[in-house]
Amino acid sequence: MRPTDLFAALANATRLRCLLLLLRHGELCVCELTHATGALQPHVSRHLAQLRELGLVSDRREGLWVYYRIHPALPAWALHVLEATAAGVRAQSPFADDAEALAQMPNRPSAPRCA
Amino acid sequence: MRPTDLFAALANATRLRCLLLLLRHGELCVCELTHATGALQPHVSRHLAQLRELGLVSDRREGLWVYYRIHPALPAWALHVLEATAAGVRAQSPFADDAEALAQMPNRPSAPRCA
C-alpha cells in the first residue's frame, strides 16, 4: 500500500473516525459506525467501501449486518500510523467522544468486542 | 493540529517526500528538496508553504537559501506518524531513493546535517 493512498484515506473525517472506532472496538457493523459518527448511512457505506478497496478493512456478513474490522494483514507501519493517531486523538480532538456515542446507541446489534 | 489536516498534507507525494527527507536529513533548502524529488521548483515552494502554514515545518533564511526543517514544536503523535511512515517507506516504496538522489546533487549548498 502506497503511503499517499493511506493518508488520502485518513484525510476524511468520517473514514478516520470509523477506522479509529474499529481500532478501539475490534469489530463494528455499519449501523453502529453510522450512529457513532452521526453521518448518513450511505456516506458511511461508501467510505467503508473505499477503505475495503484499499485493503484497510475487511468485512464479513452475519445475517442482516455487515461487520467491519481493521484488516488483519494491514502492514505494520500503517497500523503504527493508526495507533499514533489514536493516541493524539485521545489527548485533544473532536473524535474523542465517538466511543461514548457508540456506547449510548440503543439496540446495538453486537455486544462490545475488543481487539 | 487536526488529524485530517495532517493526513491531507501527507496525501501528496511531493509534500510527503519533502517531509521524509527533512526527517532524515534535519535541514534542507528548497533547491535540495527540488533536486531530490525531481519536482518543479514552484511546486516544491508551494507545497512547503502549505506545510509551513499547517505548522509542520519551520523555515529560516540564510543568504540566498531558505532552509526548512520539521517544526520543532510538532506534536508527538504527528512525529510518530512520520516516523512510522519512514519505516514503512524504507521497506518498499518509490520514495526510498530520494536520499540517494539528494546525495548525488552537484553544488549542494549545505553539507549533510542530521537531526
Add this chain to the structure above:
DNA sequence: GCAATATATACCGTCAAACGAATGTAGTGT
C-alpha cells in the same frame, strides 16, 4: 409471495486541490 431492516450503489452538483506556465521578489556580487 410481502414487509421490514440493513446495507450498497447510482446520479448529480459543487468545490477544492493540483498542475503547468509565467511572473514577481529577495539577496548576492560586480
Add this chain to the structure above:
DNA sequence: ACACTACATTCGTTTGACGGTATATATTGC
C-alpha cells in the same frame, strides 16, 4: 546600476473528491 541565483506567488485550467438524494440489493420473518 546590473546580472545572477534562489525562492515565492499568481493565473487559468482541469480533475477528482465529497455530500445530498434517491434508489437498489440482501437477508430475515411472516
